[in-house]
Amino acid sequence: MKARVTVSLKPGVLDPQGRAILHALEGLGFAGVHDVRVGKVIELELADGTTPEAVEEMGRKLLANPVIENFRVEVA
C-alpha cells in the first residue's frame, strides 16, 4: 500500500525558497504570480495493513517539524 505525507510550512513562516521561485518566475516574464510556497511530499511504500495512525506518527516523529510545519496524510 502507498501513503503520501504532504508537509507545508505553517502560515506566517518565512519561505525563502518560495520567494526565490516567485522572483525567478517574474524574471522569466510570468505575470500575475502573487505568492509561492514550497512544501515537501513524501511518498511511502508500506506493508499492507499499516494504519493511517502509524503514518500520522511517522509525520509527528520524523517527517515534519511541528514548530514550523503542518502535515497531511493520505493513504491509498
Added chain:
Amino acid sequence: MKARVTVSLKPGVLDPQGRAILHALEGLGFAGVHDVRVGKVIELELADGTTPEAVEEMGRKLLANPVIENFRVEVA
C-alpha cells in the same frame, strides 16, 4: 486562484533523501516501510484567469528539471 505543482523524481532516479528517511524510520522502530521517495509541492497564488497551460509552462521552464523529474499541475 491557486495552483499546485507536484514535482517528483522520475522512477529509477536515486533519491538519497528518501533513503535517509527510510533508514531513520527503521531506526525509530517503524516496521514495514519498503520505500520512500521525496518530492516537492509548489503552491502558487495566481491572478484569476491564469490558464493551466501557463502553469505547465512554469513547470517546464523553472519548477522541475525535466531530465530527472516529472511534474503534475492541479489548478483549483
